[in-house]
Amino acid sequence: MTRLADLAKLIRSKNAGPFWITFDIMFETDANFNRVAESGVINKEWISRIYNVSENEIILVNHPAARAIKFSYPRTKPQGNLGDPDLYAGQQYAPLLDLEID
Amino acid sequence: MVMTEHMKIYAATGALGMGFLDSSLERAVDWSPHMIGCDAGSTDSGPTHLGASLPKMSDAAIRRDLARLLTARDKLGVPLIIGSCGTSGTDEGVDWMRRITEELARELDISFRLTMIYTEQKPERLEKAWNEGNIHALPGAPEISAETFRECSHVVAMAGAEVFQKALEDGADVILAGRASDTAIYAALPLMRGYSAGPVWHCAKTIECGAVCSTKMRADGMMGFIDNDGFTIEPAALDAAATPLGIASHTLYENADPFLIVEPSGVLNTRDATYKPLGNRSTRVEGMSFEPKPYTIKLEGAVPTGYQTVAVGGVRDPLIIKQMERWQSEMMAQFAERALELFGLTLGEDLHIEIKNYGQNAVMGSDEVVTAEPHEVGLLFIVTAPTQKMANDITRFVVHLASHWPIPEWDGFISGIAFPFSPPEIDRGQTYRFALNHVIVPEDPLELFRFETVEVGA
Numbered sequence: 001m002t003r004l005a006d007l008a009k010l011i012r013s014k015n016a017g018p019f020w021i022t023f024d025i026m027f028e029t030d031a032n033f034n035r036v037a038e039s040g041v042i043n044k045e046w047i048s049r050i051y052n053v054s055e056n057e058i059i060l061v062n063h064p065a066a067r068a069i070k071f072s073y074p075r076t077k078p079q080g081n082l083g084d085p086d087l088y089a090g091q092q093y094a095p096l097l098d099l100e101i102d
Numbered sequence: 103m104v105m106t107e108h109m110k111i112y113a114a115t116g117a118l119g120m121g122f123l124d125s126s127l128e129r130a131v132d133w134s135p136h137m138i139g140c141d142a143g144s145t146d147s148g149p150t151h152l153g154a155s156l157p158k159m160s161d162a163a164i165r166r167d168l169a170r171l172l173t174a175r176d177k178l179g180v181p182l183i184i185g186s187c188g189t190s191g192t193d194e195g196v197d198w199m200r201r202i203t204e205e206l207a208r209e210l211d212i213s214f215r216l217t218m219i220y221t222e223q224k225p226e227r228l229e230k231a232w233n234e235g236n237i238h239a240l241p242g243a244p245e246i247s248a249e250t251f252r253e254c255s256h257v258v259a260m261a262g263a264e265v266f267q268k269a270l271e272d273g274a275d276v277i278l279a280g281r282a283s284d285t286a287i288y289a290a291l292p293l294m295r296g297y298s299a300g301p302v303w304h305c306a307k308t309i310e311c312g313a314v315c316s317t318k319m320r321a322d323g324m325m326g327f328i329d330n331d332g333f334t335i336e337p338a339a340l341d342a343a344a345t346p347l348g349i350a351s352h353t354l355y356e357n358a359d360p361f362l363i364v365e366p367s368g369v370l371n372t373r374d375a376t377y378k379p380l381g382n383r384s385t386r387v388e389g390m391s392f393e394p395k396p397y398t399i400k401l402e403g404a405v406p407t408g409y410q411t412v413a414v415g416g417v418r419d420p421l422i423i424k425q426m427e428r429w430q431s432e433m434m435a436q437f438a439e440r441a442l443e444l445f446g447l448t449l450g451e452d453l454h455i456e457i458k459n460y461g462q463n464a465v466m467g468s469d470e471v472v473t474a475e476p477h478e479v480g481l482l483f484i485v486t487a488p489t490q491k492m493a494n495d496i497t498r499f500v501v502h503l504a505s506h507w508p509i510p511e512w513d514g515f516i517s518g519i520a521f522p523f524s525p526p527e528i529d530r531g532q533t534y535r536f537a538l539n540h541v542i543v544p545e546d547p548l549e550l551f552r553f554e555t556v557e558v559g560a
Contacts, residue, residue, distance in 0.1 A: 016358040018145050018536040019242035024354045051469055063360050065350035065377050072358035074242030080148040081535045082407060082454055082486060087148050091465050 004041070005097040007032045013093040018079035021089040022072035025096065033067040039101050042069055050095050052076070108329040109292045110135040111305070112338075116312035118142035118167050118184060119159030120321035126313075126338035130323050131174050133338075136295075138175055139287040140167070141310055142199070143186025145402060145536065146356070152190035153255050153404030153534025159189070161202065168199075169206050172276070176212045181270060183277045183287045190402075191258045191281025193222045199278045204558055213559030214275035219265055220552040221258045221280030223401070225251035227550075228542070236543045237401070241358075243539035250537055254403035257538065262366030262399065264547035266290035272555060281402060283365060284310040288326070298330045299392035303370040305333035307363055308352055308387070315352035318342035332388030334380055344385045346377035366547065368394040398541035399550055405537040408454070410530040411493040413483040413501045415519035421511045422518050423479055430457050433507045437500050444499075445492050454486040455500065481519060490529055497527040 005011065009028040016022040025042065027033035036042065044055040053073045060071040077084040086092060112135035115122040119142070130138070143151075147158045157164075168184075175182040188195015196218050203216060228251040231237050239246075251257060258281035267290050269277045279287075288306035293299065305326040308315065313322035316337035323338035335344045353360040353372050361373040375390045417423055434457075438449035447453035458464040460480030483500055487493040505519040544550060 014356055015146055016356050017242075017539070018149070019240075019244075019539045020358045022354075022356070022358055024351075026351060026354075050471065059359055061360060063350070063354065065346070065375065066354055066360070067347060068351060068354055068360075070354055070360055078242075078244065078536050078539075079145070080150065080533075082533070083456060085458065085465055085467050088146065092469070094466070095469075095471050 001100045003097060004036065004099040004101055007036055007101060011093050011096050013089050013091070015079055015089045016072055019075055020072055021075050021092060022070065023093055023096070025069045027067040030067060033064070036101055037062050037069060041099055041101055042071070047071055047073070108327045109295060109297055111288050111292065111309065111326045111328065112138045113288065113309040113312050113324045113326070114138055114140045114171055115167065115321045115323060116141065116314050117144070117159070117321070119163035121163070121167060122312070122322045123339055124170070126323040127170055127174055129340070130325060130338045131177055133325060134178065135180065135325065137181045137183060137291045138171060138178070139183045140171065141185050141284045141287060143189040143191050143195070143281065147189055149404045149534040149536045152192065152258065152402060152536070153406060154532060155188065155190060155192040155194040155256060157188045157195060157198065164199065164202055165206065168202060169210065172203070172206055172212060173210060175276065176214070181275060181277065181291065183266060183279070183290070185261070185279045185282030185284060185287040187278050187280060190256065191221050191279070192256050193220050193280065196220055196278055196280050203276065203278060207559040211559070213557070215273055215555060216276045216278065216558045217269040217272065217274035217553060217555045219261060219269060219277065219279040219282070220554070221261055221282070221550070223257045223259050223550060225254070225257070228257060228401070231542050237540050238543070240539045240541060244537060246538065246540070250405070251403065253405045254537055255406055255534065257401060257403035259542065259550040260366070260400040260402070261551055262286050262547055263290040263293055264367070265551050267294050268548055269553060270294060274555065285365060292328050297328050299368070300370070300390045301328050301330065301333045303363070303365060303392050304372060304375065304387060304390040305335065307370060308335055308349060311352065311355065313337045313339065313342055315348050316342040316344050317348060332386060332390070334384050334386050336384040343383040346379055346385050349385045349387060350375070350377045366399055367397055368392055397544060397547055399544055399547070401538045401540050401542055402536070403538035404534040407533045407535050408486040408488055409490040409493045410484060410486045410533050411490070411497040411527050412485070412530055413497055413521070413526040413528065414523070415481045415483070415501070415505070415521045415526065416478055417481060417519055418478045419518060420477070422509055423475065425509060426459060426462065426479065429507060429509060433504050436503055437496075440499055440503070441496055445487075445496065447487060447492065452488055453496070455496070456484045458482040458484065486533060490531065494527055494529055498525070501526045
């Protein structure tokens with residue numbers, strides 16, 4: 001079994017303004033991008049389950065020119081609010097690393 | 103294809119004060135750009151920079167970059183446009199930058215026409231707009247009421263390209279703006295000269311972070327050549343390249359949607375954009391479009407949320423680690439009782455105490471998927487109270503009670519937390535939260551902005 005971390009050249013999370021978080025999964029080759037995009041493993045149901053966000057709030061797009069898959073959703077706690085654990089939302093991507101890709 | 107006439111715009115670096123290579127600026131000057139721009143702010147540093155009007159960059163870092171840019175501008179005789187002064191773009195941030203700019207003009211013995219653009223908003227005006235239904239929530243916005251504007255310590259409005267154009271029409275050589283759209287810094291002049299909105303906004307969006315989208319990913323300069331069919335982008339440093347993949351990828355960065363980029367006057371659509379290599383170091387971009395929309399101006403505001411004191415410690419005892427949750431909920435009940443007794447504060451209402459357990463689930467909280475037991479855990483106590491003195495007083499008994507809180511396995515008085523500092527508590531000052539993610543619909547793009555022009559060094 002191949003993990004997403006083995007196929008991606010960069011997996012990252014980051015604020016998209018203070019009220020949104022966005023995730024970028026980027027690939028070196030078209031082959032790897034197409035393999036993951038076509039596998040459908042990164043889908044709204046999975047994102048919703050792992051990140052406790054409702055599916056209709058998720059933006060999920062493939063960006064072939066950037067060889068990237070991207071998803072975004074409103075932050076549970078806005079950036080810097082009391083209790084926000086991650087000011088830049090930079091360390092929320094870890095669960096993606098072990099996603100199994102056929 | 104022979105290039106028709108184009109406009110050259112230069113982004114000196116991603117954020118004023120982050121630095122750039124002297125050789126890059128020299129190369130850009132040889133290139134003769136029609137304008138030099140630099141963004142100096144962002145919300146990305148968090149709400150305290152807006153709430154407390156606190157610049158992220160030091161005076162020294164701003165002076166280093168600005169001295170070089172003022173000198174380059176003097177040599178070229180083209181506009182230098184700086185947006186989001188002082189990180190958050192408050193009036194105080196603009197005045198801070200004005201003072202540094204005027205000092206540098208004296209030291210460098212140069213003269214120029216300087217325009218300040220103030221973007222801070224009075225609550226009365228916003229309350230009126232809210233009551234008239236002219237303020238709208240963006241996706242993910244917090245609930246607000248007419249009172250929210252008064253609760254904010256600062257509210258800034260984000261200036262669009264039209265605001266910079268007004269200053270340029272009035273002959274400004276150097277513009278210091280409060281909160282401004284990063285892209286508007288670069289779009290203002292090309293749009294004034296009649297270039298197509300699609301290439302202009304897409305080029306502006308691509309260069310506003312400087313050279314981070316080049317192969318070198320460092321704080322440095324990026325040059326954009328705009329014509330009516332598209333734009334070409336090239337990093338100023340000769341050891342860096344703009345690759346199609348890197349430039350396409352830049353639409354991902356800090357954007358919720360990579361294809362739709364909202365500006366005050368409309369939406370840039372990059373869905374059908376093509377990215378092609380041009381030589382070894384440049385990328386040519388075409389096929390984008392810009393759809394004009396009813397004019398909106400984004401508002402940003404920060405509300406004070408109490409004073410904070412924190413303490414850091416660590417636990418190594420596996421007997422404590424295996425019952426961390428119960429251990430901490432027990433002590434938390436005692437903290438609540440003591441705070442009520444001493445200060446009349448109610449936990450969860452006017453007092454907040456949080457313990458983040460680094461090594462367990464501090465980073466992802468309830469989203470954490472891993473359940474493995476760590477061999478040591480870092481504890482961060484965060485106490486937020488109405489005054490700094492209360493926050494500090496409470497943290498002092500919190501760390502004392504916590505460090506001796508018993509577990510059933512040990513019979514006797516324990517010391518369960520390793521503190522690295524004496525005293526363990528550290529005051530953090532006033533805290534803030536972002537309170538607005540809204541737009542206001544103006545009658546005129548300029549109506550929320552104030553201009554002041556002075557001749558410097560004349």
